[in-house]
Amino acid sequence: MPVRYRLVGPDLASVRFAVSPLNELVLSLRSWRDPGRFPVHLPWIRRMQQARPALDTEMLLALIDERLSTPDFLTPPPRSPLTRLDDELAAIAATPPDVVHRNLRLLYHADERIPPPWREPGALPRMVAALAGYWDLCFAAHWPRMRALLEADVTFRGREIAQHGLARMFAGLSERVTMTGDTVEVRLHSDVHYTRPTLGGLTLVPTMWTPAVAAPISAGEPPMIIYLARGSATLWEPEPLPAPGALAALLGAHRAGLLTRLGTPASSTELATRLGVTTTAVNQHLRALRAAGLLVSARHGRSVLYRRSELGDRLLAGSAPA
Structure with a gap:
């Protein structure tokens, strides 16, 4: 089913790229549910599994469902390619309770299907602490390399826009993304579908943790497309060690x-x-x-x-x- 974004004035100012450490952290939980869908990340997945006993595994698994979807409030559009994890976690911690509950109901479709950790008092602070611990043990050491790959993708897409235009750039994100006239269509695997204008802009976020593309579940969320970054398959390949x-x-x-x-x-x-x-x-x-x-x-x-x-x-x- 498609999500359609109508660009308000289809120019460079209405489309922005951003890199989100929180986005990568949350989406990487997909590998907990289904490691086989991420074979290029198996070297990292093996190391990560050794750290799982020290993590709040119950809460982390509750952040992603069997379809590998997450609540929208956990993947807000980042503001720039220089977004800091601490700032993103602080924003998550300040999410109003009604927004959290609405997002969870959209994801799980009924109150009784919401996992137990979310029904307990203090669930949101516990979630922030669980993500911070996950970052420290499994992500922080690798983030410079991950960030370099994501930023290289953003640089490439910027050149595509400058040399060939927006439509060519969107088509290069995925076979599931097309631009016709002033409308960008994202064909998702789920039954999510809506059409809305991109008032305030459209944010494009590269990731290493999606097999195709993703967009917010709710039409009320800021417009965003998450797509697979170029070069993800090379992330864990050994690098040469130059020396004079x-x-x-x-x-x-x-x-x-x-x-x-x-x-x-x-x-x-x-x-x-x-x-x-x-x-x-x-x-x-x-x-x-x-x-x-x-x-x-x-x-x-x-x-x-x-x-x-x-x-x-x-x-x-x-x-x-x-």
């Missing part, structure tokens, strides 16, 4: 490569995921580089982030070819 030859001869290829990469902070878990090696192996190299004064580290939440020290910067600069 002279520096590799001095430190060894792995340590020289890590020093080259750590111009921006990263955790050992994130580095291990990017490189396709174990966290233990990465930690051995990081400790040696830090002991030599080439890296500094600082705790950020549950993670320890490493980056090059001033001495490391000078060593890397000195090893570069003239």
